[in-house]
Amino acid sequence: MRRILLSIVTTVSGVVLLLQYPTSLDRSAGTTDVTAAGTTTTGTTGGAPSAGSSAGSDPAASASASSSGSSGASGTSDGSSSGSSAGSSGGASDGSSGGSSAGTGLTDGRYTASTSMRYGTVSVTVTVSGGRVTAASGSQDSQDGHSRQVSSAALPTLDDEATTAGGASIAMVSHATFTSEAYARSLQAALDQARP
Amino acid sequence: MNAVAGARPDAAAVAAAARPTDLPADPSDPSDGPAARAADALARAAAALPVRAWVEHHMGMPWSVHVRGDAAHDPRTAATVERAFARVAALDAELSPFRAGSALNRLRRGELALADAPDALRAVHARCLAARDATDGAFDAWGWRDGFDPTGLSKGWSVDHVLGLLGVLDADVAVGAGGDVGVRSASGLPWRVGVEDPADRGRLLAHVDLLDGGVATSGTAAHGGHVVDPRTGGPVWGVRSATVVAADVVTADVWATTAMVLGPGDAPARLAALPGTRGVLVTADGAVHRWATP
Numbered sequence: 030m031r032r033i034l035l036s037i038v039t040t041v042s043g044v045v046l047l048l049q050y051p052t053s054l055d056r057s058a059g060t061t062d063v064t065a066a067g068t069t070t071t072g073t074t075g076g077a078p079s080a081g082s083s084a085g086s087d088p089a090a091s092a093s094a095s096s097s098g099s100s101g102a103s104g105t106s107d108g109s110s111s112g113s114s115a116g117s118s119g120g121a122s123d124g125s126s127g128g129s130s131a132g133t134g135l136t137d138g139r140y141t142a143s144t145s146m147r148y149g150t151v152s153v154t155v156t157v158s159g160g161r162v163t164a165a166s167g168s169q170d171s172q173d174g175h176s177r178q179v180s181s182a183a184l185p186t187l188d189d190e191a192t193t194a195g196g197a198s199i200a201m202v203s204h205a206t207f208t209s210e211a212y213a214r215s216l217q218a219a220l221d222q223a224r225p
Numbered sequence: 226m227n228a229v230a231g232a233r234p235d236a237a238a239v240a241a242a243a244r245p246t247d248l249p250a251d252p253s254d255p256s257d258g259p260a261a262r263a264a265d266a267l268a269r270a271a272a273a274l275p276v277r278a279w280v281e282h283h284m285g286m287p288w289s290v291h292v293r294g295d296a297a298h299d300p301r302t303a304a305t306v307e308r309a310f311a312r313v314a315a316l317d318a319e320l321s322p323f324r325a326g327s328a329l330n331r332l333r334r335g336e337l338a339l340a341d342a343p344d345a346l347r348a349v350h351a352r353c354l355a356a357r358d359a360t361d362g363a364f365d366a367w368g369w370r371d372g373f374d375p376t377g378l379s380k381g382w383s384v385d386h387v388l389g390l391l392g393v394l395d396a397d398v399a400v401g402a403g404g405d406v407g408v409r410s411a412s413g414l415p416w417r418v419g420v421e422d423p424a425d426r427g428r429l430l431a432h433v434d435l436l437d438g439g440v441a442t443s444g445t446a447a448h449g450g451h452v453v454d455p456r457t458g459g460p461v462w463g464v465r466s467a468t469v470v471a472a473d474v475v476t477a478d479v480w481a482t483t484a485m486v487l488g489p490g491d492a493p494a495r496l497a498a499l500p501g502t503r504g505v506l507v508t509a510d511g512a513v514h515r516w517a518t519p
Contacts, residue, residue: 184517185420185431185468185505186261198265198272199432200291203468204404204421205444217401221278221289 264415264434271414274397279306283313284321284380286403290387294396294412302394309390313383319343320379333372349375349382356479363486364479368455381405381441381478388474407474410436423466423507430513431468431505439474443467443481444507455486463488465511469496469504477502 137159202217277297279290290309296302319328328346331337339350353366353375362368366375384400388407391398399408399416408416415434422430423444433440444466467484471477480499484492489508496504496516503517 184515185433185470185503186264187431187513187515188419188429198268199417199419199429200272200276200293201289201399201401201406201408201416201440202404202419202421202429203401203406203440203442204426205423205442205466217287217289218280221280221291 267415268417268434271397271412271416274412274414277302279303279310281310281313283310284317284383284402285323286380287401288313288387289399289401290391291399291401292391292394292396293398293416296394296396302396305391305394309387312390313387316345316379316383316386319345320349320375320383322374322376329373329375333374345382345386349379352382352475352479353378356475360479360483360486362455363483365455377482378475378478381439381474384474385439404442405474405478406440408435408437408439418470420468420505421466424511430466430507431515433470433503435470438470438472439477440468440470441474441477441481442469443478443485445485463490463509464492464506465509466507467492467496467504468506469502471499471502480504 200220202220204217271293274293275295275297276291276293278292281288288310290306292302292306318324318326321327322329324330328337328343332339332342332346339347342350350373353373356364356378357366364377366378367373380402384402384405384407388398388400388409391400392409395411397408397410397412397414397416399406399418401407404421406418408418410416413436415436417432417434418440419429420431420433420440420442422428444464464485464487467481469477469481469484471480480496480502481504484496484506487495489506489510489512493506493514493516496502496506497514497518500518504515506514508514
């Protein structure tokens with residue numbers, strides 16, 4: 030659980046830090062603002078609103094342990110030094126149920142990072158609700174003044190080949206129907222075998 | 226990162242961070258740049274979670290179930306997945322066009338009234354009617370083989386159904402069957418779904434990140450001309466591959482098939498006009514069309 034928590038915290042802080050690079054030492058040439066609107070620490074537990082899993086007919090869905098972690102990415106940057114901090118603390122488990130917490134320990138809120146680049150302002154917003162990342166989106170104001178909403182998962186991303194950075198985290202492959210015989214030679218078979 | 230808080234950052238480090246190589250090569254392409262890197266970071270975090278995969282063969286095709294999260298290696302999860310596979314086998318017995326005793330074939334022979342048919346068959350029948358209306362007849366379960374044949378929709382419906390059954394797991398779940406993929410995310414982290422390159426099955430053409438929804442691909446890559454135009458009765462060739470991402474697998478499947486029928490002239494504009502969809506079309510001349518419509 031700690032590994033997951035850390036990986037998600039690292040991701041969110043990574044997203045925020047991603048755009049925190051000052052574009053120039055001279056602030057007049059480019060500004061960087063990172064705002065963190067996190068407000069509360071929730072200590073979400075396994076009973077959190079995990080979509081669709083509350084029916085509880087399966088015992089695996091009922092495990093619950095309290096997690097009181099407080100972590101996240103926050104801070105402001107003046108463009109010349111890193112004011113962002115990310116860390117995790119707490120994460121105490123009562124250990125009584127032996128289950129795992131569904132809470133990630135992330136602090137609820139919306140985290141927006143924006144930066145000015147030569148062609149305009151780009152910002153990325155990550156929303157954490159109930160201790161989970163519920164949305165991540167980016168927007169780009171182009172130089173001609175038209176704001177274009179570019180969801181982080183909007184247009185399908187073209188890949189050069191299966192071994193690109195994108196390919197490394199691919200779980201499933203969509204393809205035209207093929208037979209069970211053809212499956213043995215498919216990318217999907219390789220992906221399935223990698224996750225015994 | 227560039228500096229410890231409070232310390233004066235090293236000028237060279239800041240300059241390096243600001244180097245143009247960090248900037249998107251093409252500002253008009255959202256597949257490159259900060260938003261894409263944020264998506265990559267989320268996908269990598271998701272890929273770092275514990276995950277387990279199961280594969281069984283049903284309906285003449287491989288079914289893959291991936292469970293991601295702390296519950297992935299829990300024996301109770303395995304039992305839940307096993308029950309889901311058993312349900313697929315039961316659905317096959319009802320919906321198969323190849324089994325003489327299936328509810329579908331009894332319906333086709335007039336031995337079974339629709340009102341008395343199993344829930345799954347009635348649900349598939351209703352979705353076929355809706356799909357024919359929505360696509361102005363381009364997707365027609367009554368138009369390509371003798372009588373009612375919902376084979377083109379049954380698989381996607383079954384994937385959606387199984388995904389719903391696996392919703393009892395407090396985990397992220399992905400179900401793939403013969404190229405149709407349905408996913409749901411409890412963690413809030415996306416599933417990254419690859420799209421096979423119709424020109425080279427060993428490679429990926431593209432990928433999409435998806436929290437909840439379905440991805441379906443129709444194409445001529447695997448079975449030459451397996452999609453039939455109900456208006457002409459002949460195979461369709463103009464679109465090599467159509468991948469649609471939608472709220473559920475049935476919707477994605479219906480429109481991927483429809484794209485094949487509409488052909489390279491009409492399909493790109495028709496699909497791009499569909500709310501809540503995105504996807505990739507490859508036409509016979511190799512041109513790649515992408516769209517994303519909120």
